Amino acid sequence: MLGLMQEWPLLCHKILDHAATQHGVREIVSRSIEGPIVRTTYAQTRARALKLSARLEQEGLGLGDRVATLAWNTGRHLECWYGTMGIGAVYHTLNPRLFPEQIAWIMNHAEDRLVFTDLTFLPLLEKIAPGVKSLEKVVVLTDNAHVPATSLSNAVAYEEWLAEAPGDFVWKDFPESTAAGMCYTSGTTGDPKGVVYSHRSNVLHGMIAAMPDAMGISARDTVLPVVPMFHANAWGLAQAAPMVGAKLVMPGGKMDGASIYELLETEKVTFSAAVPTVWMMLLQYLEDTGKKLPHLNKVVIGGAACPPMLMRKFQDNYGVEVIHAWGMTEMSPLGTLCVMKPQHAELEDDVRMAVKQKQGFPPFGVEMKVTDDNDRDLPWDGKTFGRLKVRGPAVASSYYGGAGAEQFSPGGWFDTGDVAHIDADGYMQITDRAKDVIKSGGEWISTIELENLAVGHSEIAEAAVIGIYHQKWGERPLLVVVKKPGQDPSKAEILAYLHGKVAKWWMPDDVAFVDEIPHTATGKILKTKLREQFKGHRLPSDAGL
C-alpha cells in the first residue's frame, strides 16, 4: 500500500523559489571581485538565475552537461549554481588552490563545456583552457568594462552575455535523483576523484544543515560563509541559507582578518563558518586592534581540527559559541557537529571544553560506525579506534567514472579513510587517516596524537609521524621534526618530553630532523612524500635480518 501524498521531487530550484517568495527582500551582500560591496536580494537572484538557465539553454547546454565554476563566494557565483541546476545541468566547482595541471586534469575528466570564472583566475584559465578539449566557452564574472585583454578567444563578460537571454523561463522538470553538482576531492594519493551530488541529496543536506543541532540558522540570521563554495557546497550553506531565508554575506576573495571583520561588523553577521586558519587571522586582527564581536553568535569550525586556544578565546573573550564540525566532500559534506547534549549541561567548563574538542555527533540523516579491518563493529568507549564508516542520503555511493570502488561496500557503508573512536555519548573523535595510522604488532598507533603532543614542545615548529618498516613489529613510529629557528633540541630531550604522555608502546623509536616537511596544495602534510624520503631509514630498535 502506497502513501497518498503529493509528488513533490526535492529539486534545488525549489529552495530558491521559496527564498524568493517568502524572503524575497532579504539581501545577499557580496564583496565583489571588482572591489565594491554589492547588494542583491533573493528575489533578484531568482530572476537572474532564471535568466541564466535560459541563456545556458540558448548556448545548447542542458540536462547532464557539466558547467564549471572557478570563483570565490559571491552573489554571482550563487546565481550561477542555481541557474545551472535549473536546466538539469551540473555545477562543477573547481578549487583554484590546486595545481594548474590538477585543475586541467579534473576539467578534462568532468568534460566541462563552459566555465564561469572570476577575474582573479583568468590568468590561471589562460594556461589551462587550451588543454581542456570539451571546453567551449569561458564566461568571466564581471562586465565588459572590467574584462582585460585575454588570450582566450572564447571568453565573454558575464553581464553582457546574461543580458542576451531570451524572456520568460520556467525551471525544467526532472527526477530528484538527477545530478546537481560535482566536486573533486584533492586526494593526496592518486588522481582526484569526482563526487556527484543529486538534487535530492543537496535538498536533504540543506535541511539537515539548517536543523537546530547542526547550523541552526533561521530567517533572522545573517550568515557569512567564509568556507568557499568550492569546498563541498560551502558546507551546505548555499542551500541552507536560502532555504530558511537567512541574509547572506559573501566575502569574495578577501579572507584576511581586517576584511572579514569589516563584513562581520557592518552587516551584523550572526553566524559564520570557516577553517581554523581564517579564524586565527581574525583573532590576530581583533587582538591587534582591540575590536570586539558584538553581533556574532556562533561559528562552525571544520576542515581541520580546531586548536583548543581558538575555541577558548572565541568563547571567553568574544562571547561566540564555537561548534567543531567534521565532514567530507563525499558527505556533502556534513558528518558530525559538536553541539552539547543535556548530559553535558552540568559539566565544569574545562571538562565541557574537552568534549567540544571532539568532532561531535551526526544529525539525523547521517549514520556512523567504527570497525576493525575485518568490518567488525568496535565498541563506543571513547578509546577503541578503528575505520570510520558512514551512511546517509547525502553520502556518495561511488565516484564519477568508478574510481576508488574499494571505499564503497555493498551494505552501503562508505569508508571515510579516517580512523576515529566514538564515546558512549556518541561523540566521534578523529585520531588519524587510515593510510597514515601505524600498525605495530597488530595494534594501531595514532600519528595525529603523537604529532599534536610533539608540537607542544617549545622548540619544535612542526612535526610529522610516519611508520617505518620493522622486522619484529611490522611498523614502528618515526617522529620527523622541524626545529624552531635558533633552537636545537636533541633526540633524547624530545623523547624524554613525550615520555609519560603516551603509552610506552606508542613512543617513537627514532627522531629525525628536517628543514622542511612537505605539504599538499591545500596545506596538509604530504605523508606519501615523507614516507618516500625515509624509505631506507633503519630504526635503531630494529635488529635487522
Add this chain to the structure above:
Amino acid sequence: MLGLMQEWPLLCHKILDHAATQHGVREIVSRSIEGPIVRTTYAQTRARALKLSARLEQEGLGLGDRVATLAWNTGRHLECWYGTMGIGAVYHTLNPRLFPEQIAWIMNHAEDRLVFTDLTFLPLLEKIAPGVKSLEKVVVLTDNAHVPATSLSNAVAYEEWLAEAPGDFVWKDFPESTAAGMCYTSGTTGDPKGVVYSHRSNVLHGMIAAMPDAMGISARDTVLPVVPMFHANAWGLAQAAPMVGAKLVMPGGKMDGASIYELLETEKVTFSAAVPTVWMMLLQYLEDTGKKLPHLNKVVIGGAACPPMLMRKFQDNYGVEVIHAWGMTEMSPLGTLCVMKPQHAELEDDVRMAVKQKQGFPPFGVEMKVTDDNDRDLPWDGKTFGRLKVRGPAVASSYYGGAGAEQFSPGGWFDTGDVAHIDADGYMQITDRAKDVIKSGGEWISTIELENLAVGHSEIAEAAVIGIYHQKWGERPLLVVVKKPGQDPSKAEILAYLHGKVAKWWMPDDVAFVDEIPHTATGKILKTKLREQFKGHRLPSDAGL
C-alpha cells in the same frame, strides 16, 4: 546524468534508530492511563518497537495492513506507531471524540485488522468492535492485572501479548513511498475522508517541523505534545522529537490545567503544543494559584485561531513565546507558523502582536497561493481573500478510496477549503471556510470576521453568520446570536454596534436569536445544520419575486 549518492530511503524507523543510537538515554515520560508517571528511554522504546514489529508479524500482519490506535499520548502509543511502521503496516489513529458510529464507519472503511486501545476506550470499543468486520484483535494498552472484564472475546493485554514476541528482529525494507500512517478528517459535510501518510512524507515533515523557524526543537529541549497523536501526528512531534533527540513528556488522558502544569513543572518542559482550549485551562489554573512557568520557552498554538488575550498573557505575564500555527490533517499537518521575520524586529509591540495574530508563513516544503473561483492567482496585499491552495511533499494527493477528488487539481495544488489572504511579507490569515463564505453580488464576505466582531458585543454569548438566499445579490449575511444569560440586546442595537466596524456591504441584513448554536463533535460550529434551520428565512432586504 544521475547523482552518485547513496540509496537511503526516508523510512520512519530510521528516526527511532537515530534516537536510540545518539540519544538512547533520553527519557520519554508518560502519565500512564493506570495513573502513575512512567519513564522509559529512546533506546528502550526502539527495543520494544522492534518486539512489537515481530509480534505483529507473528499475528500474520504485514505490509499495507491497517493497525488502528485509539489512545492518548503515551510512550506505549509511540512504540505502537513505530512497531507498526517497522513492518510496513499502517498505523491508523482514531479520534475518540468522534461519535461511535463515525468511528465504526472509519474502521470499516480502513479495514483495520487490529486495534491498540487505551483502557479508557474499552467501553467505546465494546460498542463498536462487533460491527467492524475486518477487526481480528483488540490489544488493550496495559497489563493483565489492569484489564477489566470485557465483552470482547478477542481482547488481550498489551504487555503479556508483547512478551510473546520472538527474539531478534530487523526492520523490514520497503520503498519510502510505502504507506506509514492514516488519519481521517472529521468532515462537517459528508463521510470522513482518509489521509494516507507515506514514510517519505512523515520523515520530511518531521524534518520540516524541527527546523528553527518551525518548532525549532533540539536535543536540549523537553517537549510536551498536548496535541493528541490522533490529531495529525501530534503536529509532527512524534517524528520531530525523536529525530532531534528531545526528551518527550506525554500527558496521557489528563489535559486539565493542574495536570498539565504538574508535568510542565516537574519535568522542566521547554516546549509544548496544543489547541487554545488547553492553554485557556492552564492560564486559568495559573491565575487561580499564582504559579509561574519558569522553564517553558515556547508554545505552538493551532487547531483554531488563538485569542489575542491568550497570546498576550503568555508573553507578558509568563515570558513564554507563542507561535500561532495553521495546518490540516491533509498537510501532515503543518502549513504555516507565525514566527517573526527580520522586517518585524523594529515594530512596536502592539503592531507585532497584530502580525502574530495571523497564521504565519510556510516553511520550505510547503507552497501556498490564494486564487479566485477561476483559479487565477490573487495579489498578496493582506486584504484580497480567496481560496487557499497548497502543495508539498507532505500534502495529500488524494483521499483513501478516491473521495473528494474535486479538492485535488492536476497541477498538484490541494484546495484547503479555507479562504484566506496573504500579505506582502508572505503572512497568511484565514478569513473563512470556503463553504461558509458569503458570495454577495460576486464579492466575498468573511463570516469569521463578522462572528469575531459580533462576540465583542458585551451581551452576546456566541454568534454565527450564514449566507441566506437573496434575489438581487445571490446571498446576504444573516447573523445568528445566542444572548448572554439575563441579557436582551435588540437587533437594532447589535447592528448599530457593528456599524462602522466593517464595510457597509458586509453588514448583516438581519439578526436572528436562538437558544443554542449547533456544534460538531470536535466543537466547531455546524453551519450545515444552521443553514438547514434557516433555509426558509426571508431577509427583510429581499424584495422577493
